[in-house]
Amino acid sequence: MSSSSLLQASISSSSSAFFANTKINFNSRAQNVSLPAKPLGVCTCVATPQSEKTAFKTQVSRNVNIAKLQAGYLFPEIARRRAAHLQKYPDAQVISLGIGDTTEPIPEVITSAMAKRSHALSTLEGYSGYGAEQGEKPLRAAIASTFYDNLDIEEDDIFVSDGAKCDISRLQVVFGSNVTMAVQDPSYPAYVDSSVIMGQTGEYQKAVEKFGNIEYMRCTPENGFFPDLRTVARTDIIFFCSPNNPTGSAATREQLTQLVQFAKDNGSIIVYDSAYAMYMSDDNPRSIFEIPGAKEVAIETSSFSKYAGFTGVRLGWTVVPKQLLFSDGFPVAKDFNRIVCTCFNGASNISQAGGLACLSPEGLKAMHEVIGFYKENTNIIVETFESLGFKVYGGKNAPYVWVHFPGQSSWDVFSEILEKTHVVTTPGSGFGPGGEGFVRVSAFGHRSNVLEACKRFKQLYK
Amino acid sequence: MSSSSLLQASISSSSSAFFANTKINFNSRAQNVSLPAKPLGVCTCVATPQSEKTAFKTQVSRNVNIAKLQAGYLFPEIARRRAAHLQKYPDAQVISLGIGDTTEPIPEVITSAMAKRSHALSTLEGYSGYGAEQGEKPLRAAIASTFYDNLDIEEDDIFVSDGAKCDISRLQVVFGSNVTMAVQDPSYPAYVDSSVIMGQTGEYQKAVEKFGNIEYMRCTPENGFFPDLRTVARTDIIFFCSPNNPTGSAATREQLTQLVQFAKDNGSIIVYDSAYAMYMSDDNPRSIFEIPGAKEVAIETSSFSKYAGFTGVRLGWTVVPKQLLFSDGFPVAKDFNRIVCTCFNGASNISQAGGLACLSPEGLKAMHEVIGFYKENTNIIVETFESLGFKVYGGKNAPYVWVHFPGQSSWDVFSEILEKTHVVTTPGSGFGPGGEGFVRVSAFGHRSNVLEACKRFKQLYK
Numbered sequence: 001m002s003s004s005s006l007l008q009a010s011i012s013s014s015s016s017a018f019f020a021n022t023k024i025n026f027n028s029r030a031q032n033v034s035l036p037a038k039p040l041g042v043c044t045c046v047a048t049p050q051s052e053k054t055a056f057k058t059q060v061s062r063n064v065n066i067a068k069l070q071a072g073y074l075f076p077e078i079a080r081r082r083a084a085h086l087q088k089y090p091d092a093q094v095i096s097l098g099i100g101d102t103t104e105p106i107p108e109v110i111t112s113a114m115a116k117r118s119h120a121l122s123t124l125e126g127y128s129g130y131g132a133e134q135g136e137k138p139l140r141a142a143i144a145s146t147f148y149d150n151l152d153i154e155e156d157d158i159f160v161s162d163g164a165k166c167d168i169s170r171l172q173v174v175f176g177s178n179v180t181m182a183v184q185d186p187s188y189p190a191y192v193d194s195s196v197i198m199g200q201t202g203e204y205q206k207a208v209e210k211f212g213n214i215e216y217m218r219c220t221p222e223n224g225f226f227p228d229l230r231t232v233a234r235t236d237i238i239f240f241c242s243p244n245n246p247t248g249s250a251a252t253r254e255q256l257t258q259l260v261q262f263a264k265d266n267g268s269i270i271v272y273d274s275a276y277a278m279y280m281s282d283d284n285p286r287s288i289f290e291i292p293g294a295k296e297v298a299i300e301t302s303s304f305s306k307y308a309g310f311t312g313v314r315l316g317w318t319v320v321p322k323q324l325l326f327s328d329g330f331p332v333a334k335d336f337n338r339i340v341c342t343c344f345n346g347a348s349n350i351s352q353a354g355g356l357a358c359l360s361p362e363g364l365k366a367m368h369e370v371i372g373f374y375k376e377n378t379n380i381i382v383e384t385f386e387s388l389g390f391k392v393y394g395g396k397n398a399p400y401v402w403v404h405f406p407g408q409s410s411w412d413v414f415s416e417i418l419e420k421t422h423v424v425t426t427p428g429s430g431f432g433p434g435g436e437g438f439v440r441v442s443a444f445g446h447r448s449n450v451l452e453a454c455k456r457f458k459q460l461y462k
Numbered sequence: 463m464s465s466s467s468l469l470q471a472s473i474s475s476s477s478s479a480f481f482a483n484t485k486i487n488f489n490s491r492a493q494n495v496s497l498p499a500k501p502l503g504v505c506t507c508v509a510t511p512q513s514e515k516t517a518f519k520t521q522v523s524r525n526v527n528i529a530k531l532q533a534g535y536l537f538p539e540i541a542r543r544r545a546a547h548l549q550k551y552p553d554a555q556v557i558s559l560g561i562g563d564t565t566e567p568i569p570e571v572i573t574s575a576m577a578k579r580s581h582a583l584s585t586l587e588g589y590s591g592y593g594a595e596q597g598e599k600p601l602r603a604a605i606a607s608t609f610y611d612n613l614d615i616e617e618d619d620i621f622v623s624d625g626a627k628c629d630i631s632r633l634q635v636v637f638g639s640n641v642t643m644a645v646q647d648p649s650y651p652a653y654v655d656s657s658v659i660m661g662q663t664g665e666y667q668k669a670v671e672k673f674g675n676i677e678y679m680r681c682t683p684e685n686g687f688f689p690d691l692r693t694v695a696r697t698d699i700i701f702f703c704s705p706n707n708p709t710g711s712a713a714t715r716e717q718l719t720q721l722v723q724f725a726k727d728n729g730s731i732i733v734y735d736s737a738y739a740m741y742m743s744d745d746n747p748r749s750i751f752e753i754p755g756a757k758e759v760a761i762e763t764s765s766f767s768k769y770a771g772f773t774g775v776r777l778g779w780t781v782v783p784k785q786l787l788f789s790d791g792f793p794v795a796k797d798f799n800r801i802v803c804t805c806f807n808g809a810s811n812i813s814q815a816g817g818l819a820c821l822s823p824e825g826l827k828a829m830h831e832v833i834g835f836y837k838e839n840t841n842i843i844v845e846t847f848e849s850l851g852f853k854v855y856g857g858k859n860a861p862y863v864w865v866h867f868p869g870q871s872s873w874d875v876f877s878e879i880l881e882k883t884h885v886v887t888t889p890g891s892g893f894g895p896g897g898e899g900f901v902r903v904s905a906f907g908h909r910s911n912v913l914e915a916c917k918r919f920k921q922l923y924k
Contacts, residue, residue, distance in 0.1 A: 055787060056758040059729025060698040062788040063638035066797050069804075101591040111584040114812060115577035121775070122573040129563040129773040129906075162624055162776075162807070169805035173631075173659060176525035177639065193804045197635060236522040267521025296518040311591040312811040313583070314624075325517060326524035335528050342531075342655045343631035345624070348810040349774040350576060444591075 065199040068211070074189065074430040075099060078414075085418055095453045097381075097442045098424040100245065100399065102309040104373060104446075106354075107366030110308055113357030117350050133346045134337065135160025135317070142359040143317050147277075147302070151289045153319055157333070159340055160355070162347045163316040164275050164303040165190050168239075170343060171271060171299065171318070172198045174335050179236035182215035184227065186246055186431030186438075188273065191239040209433040218434045221393060221404070225249035229258060234266040240288075241273035243280060246431045246440040247402045248394015250284045256291045263297040269324065269332070270298040275316075278307050278371055280397040295321035299332070306399065306444075307367050308358045315351040374399045377443035377450045384454040385441075388461040399443040402428070406437055413439050421456035527661040530673070536651065536892035537561060540876075547880055557915045559843075559904045560886040562707065562862065564771040566835060566908075568816075569828030572770055575819030579812050593808045596799065597622025597779070601814050604821040605779050609739075609764070613751045615781055619795070621802055622817070624809045625778040626737050626765040627652050630701075632805060633733060633761065633780070634660045636797050641698035644677035646689065648708055648893030648900075650735065653701040671895040680896045683855060683866070687711035691720060696728040702750075703735035705742060708893045708902040709864045710856015712746045718753045725759040731786065731794070732760040737778075740769050740833055742859040757783035761794070768861065768906075769829050770820045777813040836861045839905040839912045846916040847903075850923040861905040864890070868899055875901050883918035 078098060086092060120126025134140065140158040161167045168190050177199035183191045192214060195201055202212020210216055215235050217227035225247045240259060243250040251259070263270050272288035280286060288298045303316035320333040347355075357363045382395040385403050394402040405413045410427035417425055417439070426442070428435030443450070540560060548554060582588025596602065602620040623629045630652050639661035645653045654673060657663055664674020672678055677697050679689035687709045702721060705712040713721070725732050734750040742748060750760045765778035782795040809817075819825045844857040847865050856864040867875045872889035879887055879901070888904070890897030905912070 057787045059789050060731050062792050105589045106583045108584045111580045114580035118573045118576035121568045122570045127567045131774050269522050312593050314810045325519045327521050330524050345627050348776045348813050350812050351810050
């Protein structure tokens with residue numbers, strides 16, 4: 001795995017609008033997260049002077065559910081702060097360990113397959129039009145055999161997609177507005193946001209920094225980042241991410257067995273996000289379907305993004321077992337299939353060619369090398385913070401390091417790190433109130449950047 | 463443009479599951495369409511014996527809106543009939559002019575750009591991770607200048623996506639469940655289906671073959687396939703496709719001016735689908751934004767699918783002008799942006815490289831050649847049916863020919879054509895009750911297939 005010069009790397013490894021100009025917030029990357037209202041004040045991502053008194057307005061009411069979301073916008077707020085920082089320090093060598101975006105080139109065995117498929121589309125024999133919305137058969141089969149071997153997951157249980165985040169929203173469309181849901185707190189913001197959008201929640205409650213009608217399952221060092229299920233109210237849907245973004249912790253077999261039993265007792269559906277499973281070092285389950293009975297209560301979503309650097313190529317999948325039934329006995333997979341067919345048209349055939357190459361013996365080896373590289377980054381970050389006396393979580397099973405700053409506001413810590421080291425991290429409270437007092441440091445970065453960032457951390461906290 | 467041997471072509475030009483095995487209906491292509499209940503009886507796409515009495519069921523209720531959809535499934539039903547046909551005639555040389563799927567290779571200037579981008583992803587300089595969800599700036603700029611030059615549509619009004627069908631669903635998520643909507647009747651089924659899914663409609667009413675709470679704007683030869691707006695009730699949203707799928711007709715400047723005024727009078731939002739605009743032969747508007755004032759009442763969605771053979775590559779766009787406001791003055795574009803950022807992660811970077819190449823001078827020339835090829839197909843089909851004494855609509859401005867069989871059931875006609883010529887078409891009533899008595903013949907096909915199909919039509923109807 002190569003690493004670039006500091007100069008080049010300082011421009012940041014990410015091409016995303018995470019680094020967008022503040023003036024065009026409208027275009028900026030918006031992975032939105034509930035934010036505490038106080039430090040933000042007015043949401044800067046909303047105001048533009050479109051609605052002068054003279055402007056024509058339609059008589060179409062704005063969707064009240066989307067209006068609820070306005071309380072939070074994590075990444076644009078970070079982008080705003082970063083831009084302000086760059087204005088203050090125009091020559092700063094800013095390093096981003098914030099957003100979890102891959103930085104290393106995709107192995108050639110994979111890109112060659114995509115290039116080959118591209119060229120083939122110019123030939124009569126190689127051209128293909130609409131593919132099956134559920135994905136190409138060989139890819140579905142390869143995903144089933146690579147990730148779910150001996151787990152009785154079949155090719156037709158796999159739905160190939162343009163990414164796990166997109167599938168989460170499609171799942172929410174399947175569930176509709178009349179379900180209740182639980183999330184780990186802290187958690188990846190797409191679960192809560194998509195729930196709000198579908199109208200499953202109440203308003204944002206500033207005092208507690210939570211949306212009404214969502215069950216927040218607190219995950220802290222005290223409970224080993226696994227919720228105390230005895231205190232968790234029944235919900236229809238339980239979003240559960242392991243290895244977890246942002247805490248980096250992975251649930252054990254015993255814990256997942258508890259979770260499946262909990263779902264079974266409550267008649268709930270678990271949406272299990274395993275997008276970081278290949279980063280695991282220990283022998284905890286890679287899939288929820290390793291737990292007996294899980295196929296009757298769980299869906300699993302995953303992605304090539306963090307395995308093969310496909311964040312921009314777009315390819316993921318979701319497993320909806322035939323055994324998973326709604327209360328009336330109707331298979332969930334049939335409704336998911338209906339949504340996939342009606343609201344989606346399949347992942348790009350070129351991306352799918354890349355996915356198939358990922359799962360060849362050479363592709364798997366290459367993916368493991370990339371993952372190994374990021375895991376080395378993780379170790380460097382963990383060792384750095386540990387050497388400085390911090391309590392550090394995660395890292396072992398995920399490319400995220402969850403650093404504890406007990407008693408401190410995570411936004412304050414974020415700001416101090418940015419101000420004094422020019423390194424962008426992510427404030428833990430952006431992932432929910434349970435993230436307060438933590439900062440997430442991502443291991444996605446060129447080696448030189450990670451080393452330089454750690455050097456600066458050591459200077460700051462020595 | 464090359465054409466293949468009959469033998470090869472007879473396998474059909476489409477790779478989609480349109481031709482799926484009946485036994486795996488679950489996996490079959492399901493562009494769903496309201497069907498008259500009578501000829502179908504039990505929906506064959508639903509039943510599998512998952513829900514035996516012993517099976518565990520969750521306590522999660524099935525989404526009632528999705529359950530409403532079960533009345534219709536056009537393309538799987540056609541696939542079932544086709545499969546049954548092949549069982550009856552195992553050696554039949556079946557030709558598909560049914561689903562509108564492109565068949566001709568993508569010009570090399572476009573695939574080379576995609577291959578180049580693929581290879582670049584293996585280099586440090588060429589690698590990119592997450593892109594802006596709204597699309598890459600150069601592509602947004604190229605779309606704005608190519609399709610909306612002099613129309614005051616700016617780069618940041620353009621949202622690049624994985625296709626118009628996907629954007630239609632995202633727009634429905636923006637609108638939510640509390641809006642009313644109108645569609646042309648007949649129309650592309652995704653409008654109605656996505657409306658049903660979002661809970662905007664009532665139940666399917668078998669007697670009239672319509673969903674409750676949708677305004678069906680009848681488009682017939684009598685009104686020149688443009689609705690009599692004096693008889694159309696006010697709705698919040700008006701889906702309008704021109705050139706139209708399935709009728710092939712394009713609205714005139716005068717008609718679109720009426721439509722925009724109608725929307726303005728009612729405070730409605732038009733979702734204008736212009737996915738076939740490049741197929742137009744006459745000088746009717748290519749974009750709704752050619753109509754003065756349209757930016758205050760309209761969204762436009764379009765696609766590279768039928769221009770560049772990107773049905774499998776996946777690339778489209780939607781224009782949401784800043785000037786379009788909800789009743790409270792909030793810009794629609796901001797909520798669309800929020801949904802794009804939360805429920806989507808951008809089109810594949812490789813597909814976007816292809817899109818950019820499409821809009822280069824060479825790419826545009828190549829696209830026009832492909833479109834010209836399909837337009838020749840259209841002429842062949844039109845001439846064939848006209849020579850046989852049929853009244854034929856469409857064709858001139860769209861790759862669809864809308865053949866009138868007055869007084870006949872379009873399903874009966876479909877069946878007779880399949881039985882006697884082994885050609886798959888699409889029954890007009892699958893696009894809504896207004897399509898009864900028509901059959902849609904698609905011009906997407908290898909030349910040899912189109913010629914052979916027309917030869918058989920001539921034998922059947924001579």
